[in-house]
Amino acid sequence: MPHPTSYPVDAVNRVKRRHDRGRYDHATVHVLLDSAMLCHVAYVIDGQPFCTPTFYWREGSRLYWHGSSASRMLRNLEHGEPACLTVTHLDSLVVARSPFNHSADYRSVMAFGQARLLDDSQEKEHALAMMVDRLFPGRTADLRQSSRQEIKGSSIIYMDIERASAKIRASGVVDEDEDWELPIHAEVIPVKTVLGEPVPCQRRAAGVSRHPSLQGYQPGLDLEVALRDAYARAYPDAERG
Incomplete structure (x- = not known):
């Protein structure tokens, strides 16, 4: 039986x-x-909505995120709670000829499921290695292993x-027909997050060179490209779909 290639659509996730x-x-x-690393996770505690920014990573159709064991979000999700995780890429600012038509080009994702806490120490250690x-x-092959205290103090959801x-706007300037000839300037301003020059840690052992795993992060490179390429190298056999 073929695997599904799309997520089911219902009243919850239909655009x-x-x-x-x-x-x-x-x-x-x-x-x-896979082209981002920061998400926002929304959930409800005792009728009060919260939305928490956090670091995340993906394995197949499973998402992970990491935090302190003292986190209110993690305590609330320990036994499994409905959650919504969102990611947004801002691609451009759209400068139009009327306030109504000012906009932005973007790509976004909303993912829904039951968030649960990883309890097993080995599973937590594996998830942390996956994160790196x-x-x-x-x-991770060249790092020291996480200590028991570090594993205990980390919580993985x-x-x-x-x-x-996913919802994608890539329309650029969209004005009313009667506005195109107005003497008002309009444009699209592209937005990118670009990598800067690495700053080596000043407290490092003599003779230590930059690790090969960092070679994909070169100054001037678009962060999205670096993240996407890193995922492809980390999981060369993974199906993108």
Whole structure:
């Protein structure tokens, strides 16, 4: 039986406004997730909504995020709670001829599922190694192992994606027909996050050179490209969909 290539669509994840911009296929959702590293996780505690920014990583259709064992979010999700994880890429600022038509080009993902806490120490250690190697493929092989106290003090939450949707705007300037000839300037301002020059740690052993796992992070490179390429190197056999 063939594996599904898209997430199921229902009232929870269906894109309602400008539904033509919605995508539900695994390939689109996953590549947007793999091109970022910061997400926002939304959940409810005792009727009060919270939205927490955090670092995340993906393995197949499972998302992980990391935090302190003292975190309110992690304590709340320990036994499994509904959660929504979002990621947004800002591609450009759209400067139009009316306030109404000012906008932005973007790519975003909303993923839904039951968030749960990893309890097993070995599973936590594996997840932490995955977090590092997802960014810097092969780096964990040359690191010291995490101590028991570090493992104990770290909490890892995972969520199997049950539903997800991507929404993409790549329209540029969209003005009313009667506005195109107005003597008002309009433009698109591209937005990118670009890597800077590495700053070596001043407290380092003599003769230590930059690790090969960092070679994908070169000054001037688009961060999205670096993250996407790192994922491909870390998981060369992974199906993008």
